[in-house]
Amino acid sequence: MYNSRIIGLGKYVPDHVVTNHDLSKIMDTNDAWIQERTGIKERRWIEKGSEDTSAVMGAKAARIAIERAGLTKDDIDFIVFATLSPDYYFPGCGVQIQDMLEMPTIGALDVRNQCSGFIYAISVADQFIKTGMYKNVLVIGAEYHSGGLDKTTRGRSVSVIFGDGAGAAVLTRTEDNAKGVLSSHLHSEGKHAEELVVDGPNIKRWVPEILEANDPDDISYYPYMNGQFVFKHAVSRFSEAIIEGLQANNLQKEAIDMLIPHQANLRISQFVQKKFGLREDQVFNNIQKYGNTTAASVIIALTEAWEEGKIKDGDLVVLAAFGSGFTWGSVVIKW
């Protein structure tokens, strides 16, 4: 049986830095609140007039990942694109990548699993490679949040958290089963869908109805999050997913060399770090610079950790995420 391993990583974030202080000029918030509650110091937001979108940023990250993999766009057999902020309501961003990178007419699949999007996407790519169907799969996570946030005091509990950016990985076939993606575990609990949601427009309340209502107080276009409820579930689900991944591989927590958690909140990462008895340098965090980039967060963090030389050949790397859906999961990789 084949296995899959990551041979190329890339990331792209917009140049435009928005600090907590910048936000305090447009809404009633402050640097101390944001840093104490989330750890975030700044985030990147696409500037008005920029060409960047989720697909465009994804394409930029993908070009880097493909080049670092030592491949060309013609070597890629399949695209998996994770985002909650696609350029179009439909079609998904995957097909835009096929076009933007001038690839042959390969298949392209969009994954809609929000903060767990990249975990789900890597698992999909891994299965296609393990079965022998594809050799090289391009996996992208990208988000353009800033275009859809309520940047007034009304939306502050959500809008200060989210940032824009993209990351990409190239997975390839290997016959060395001791290396690469050892396992992935995926979960969902849909009864909590409305605890972290963008409700409108949707198929129950289609666009003409919203336009007709013309209600200036309609905030259903903006993300809603029941913050404390989500936080409580996140800390327990993160831990469960990591334990499940370790147990499936007969590994103890001491085997972890690097944990890359979804960057939802620095407090969540620190809780998980303590729970697993990991040192600070064994848990990679960059939420301080980028905020929460949902489906892009794990792949941006993984790419940065690798770029900084923090992931070495033979390391046990654990990816874990939790978010809207609820969805959560983990991926265990022998680098």
Ligand code: UT7
């Ligand atoms: O990525 C997907 C998964 N997401 C998560 O896992 C996120 C989980 N949740 C969280 O990280 C936290 O719940 C938040 C960071 C979102 C919020 O922190 P919190 O400690 O739960 O704050 P809170 O929502 O309970 O709000 C506390 C107070 C409220 O004021 P009162 O009612 O105590 O007077 C809010 O109105 O803070 C106020 N507040 C703000 N103040 C300044 C809310 N947002 C802000 C803000 N600036 N941006």
